[in-house]
Amino acid sequence: MTKPIKRIAVNTGGGDAPGLNAVIQSVMIAAHNRGWDCFGIRDGFNGILFPERYSEGGVARLTRERVRGIGHLGGTILGTTNKGNPLHFPITMPDGTVREVDRSDEILTYFATHEIDALVSIGGDGSLTIANALHQKGLRVVGVPKTIDNDLDKTFTTFGFDTAVGFATECLDRLHTTAESHQRVMVVEVMGRYAGWIALHAGIAGNAHAILIPEIGFDLEKVTAKIREREAAGSQYSIVLVAEGAQAKDGHREVLAPAEVGHAERLGGIGESIGHALARSTGKETRVVVLGHLLRGGSPTSFDRLAALRFGAAAVRALDAGHSGVMVSLGSDGVSHVGLEEVAGHIRNVPMGCDTLQTGRDLGICFGD
Numbered sequence: 001m002t003k004p005i006k007r008i009a010v011n012t013g014g015g016d017a018p019g020l021n022a023v024i025q026s027v028m029i030a031a032h033n034r035g036w037d038c039f040g041i042r043d044g045f046n047g048i049l050f051p052e053r054y055s056e057g058g059v060a061r062l063t064r065e066r067v068r069g070i071g072h073l074g075g076t077i078l079g080t081t082n083k084g085n086p087l088h089f090p091i092t093m094p095d096g097t098v099r100e101v102d103r104s105d106e107i108l109t110y111f112a113t114h115e116i117d118a119l120v121s122i123g124g125d126g127s128l129t130i131a132n133a134l135h136q137k138g139l140r141v142v143g144v145p146k147t148i149d150n151d152l153d154k155t156f157t158t159f160g161f162d163t164a165v166g167f168a169t170e171c172l173d174r175l176h177t178t179a180e181s182h183q184r185v186m187v188v189e190v191m192g193r194y195a196g197w198i199a200l201h202a203g204i205a206g207n208a209h210a211i212l213i214p215e216i217g218f219d220l221e222k223v224t225a226k227i228r229e230r231e232a233a234g235s236q237y238s239i240v241l242v243a244e245g246a247q248a249k250d251g252h253r254e255v256l257a258p259a260e261v262g263h264a265e266r267l268g269g270i271g272e273s274i275g276h277a278l279a280r281s282t283g284k285e286t287r288v289v290v291l292g293h294l295l296r297g298g299s300p301t302s303f304d305r306l307a308a309l310r311f312g313a314a315a316v317r318a319l320d321a322g323h324s325g326v327m328v329s330l331g332s333d334g335v336s337h338v339g340l341e342e343v344a345g346h347i348r349n350v351p352m353g354c355d356t357l358q359t360g361r362d363l364g365i366c367f368g369d
Contacts, residue, residue, distance in 0.1 A: 006035075006117060008037075008038055008316075009059065009116050010028070010078070011047075011078060011119070012079070012122045012123065013126065016075050017147060018148075018298060018304055020080075020122060021067075021076060022070075022071040023312040025067040026071075026309040029064065029067070030317070034316070038061070038062045040059070041058070041059050042054055042059070043058075043081045044084065045084075046058065046081060049107075059114075072299050072300070082126070085130060087102055104133060104134060104137060108138065119139060120312075120316070121144070123147075124158075125151070125345065127146075128343050129344040132325065132341055142324065143327035146159060148191060149193050149198065150197040150348070151194070151195035153347070154329050154338040155331070156331055157330055159307040160296075160300070161197065162300075164191070164202075165202045167291075167295055168295060169206040171206075173206060176207065179287075183285070185285070186239050187271050187278065187286060187287070187289070188239065188240070188271070188291065189243075189244055189288070189291065190244065192213075194245045194347060194349070195348065196215050196246070198243065200213055200357060203360070204365065206241070208239045209226060210238070210365065211240075211241045211242075211360060211366075212246040212274070214243055216369050217248060218247070219248075220248070220281065222366055254269035268292075314328040314337070325340050326340060
């Protein structure tokens with residue numbers, strides 16, 4: 001028989017996203033209303049692995065007072081990290097070399113020692129992969145999908161995405177006026193890792209003239225031709241929106257820093273590269289704008305706020321119903337849950353037949369192919 005829940009913990013991992021605080025708030029209140037204590041783990045799992053770093057403790061009890069009024073705030077009151085995966089934790093050896101060790105048993109020991117019965121893990125693919133591993137080792141875990149990139153499988157959307165798209169769209173609206181005034185080409189780089197959802201949605205909503213996404217290998221000659229076509233029609237400016245993970249048709253992708261022990265590769269630089277190339281090929285004055293982490297900050301939209309609150313409450317309901325090893329998921333019929341093994345390690349890319357992409361083509365947007 002499954003042991004009744006009395007205490008749960010919640011953590012946030014990976015890049016921050018608008019709506020994280022709303023999930024934390026929802027989890028805490030839903031747990032409290034069931035008579036459960038709720039604890040917050042700081043900075044992913046660092047609060048457990050490095051308790052000496054925190055003067056007030058790496059794991060703190062969450063109360064109604066602590067979560068009151070945080071739902072509209074960006075960021076996360078618990079802190080987060082995309083470094084130090086406990087399954088592949090980098091340590092420096094005496095000879096200076098770095099190797100990876102599995103520290104997940106330390107997390108399990110902490111939960112057992114402090115009589116914490118379950119974990120709500122809020123994160124993207126990396127965090128949910130860790131959550132799935134902990135579940136397989138016996139910890140009761142429910143995952144909550146979080147990423148501005150919207151690239152998690154088995155859920156219609158992730159909270160943070162709508163906020164990122166809305167901000168990127170507003171930026172494009174502003175750039176149209178200055179680009180047209182100076183008759184320039186504006187190249188705008190947005191986040192998204194290896195999926196083009198942010199670029200696709202913001203680009204179409206913001207009337208970009210070319211959109212380059214990771215799923216479609218681009219030919220810059222096609223983008224140049226689009227700019228010249230617009231000039232011939234009397235439009236002397238163009239907006240080119242580029243996803244950070246976009247790649248040329250030969251497979252080349254711009255990387256700021258390669259992958260190394262404990263760190264995934266850092267994407268970036270594609271905007272500058274394309275900006276210089278288009279300036280040469282078109283002869284037009286070109287400017288590059290990198291939105292970067294601006295897409296992660298700020299208050300969540302009402303859609304993301306509500307989705308986050310729904311996810312948090314659904315995670316607690318799932319635990320209360322005896323579920324473990326699942327992720328709460330948003331579908332056409334509301335919030336349900338799917339197995340973490342169906343999500344971990346899977347990236348949801350833009351499908352070539354999706355209606356949004358076809359809409360862009362019907363509107364005459366160039367995708368570089």
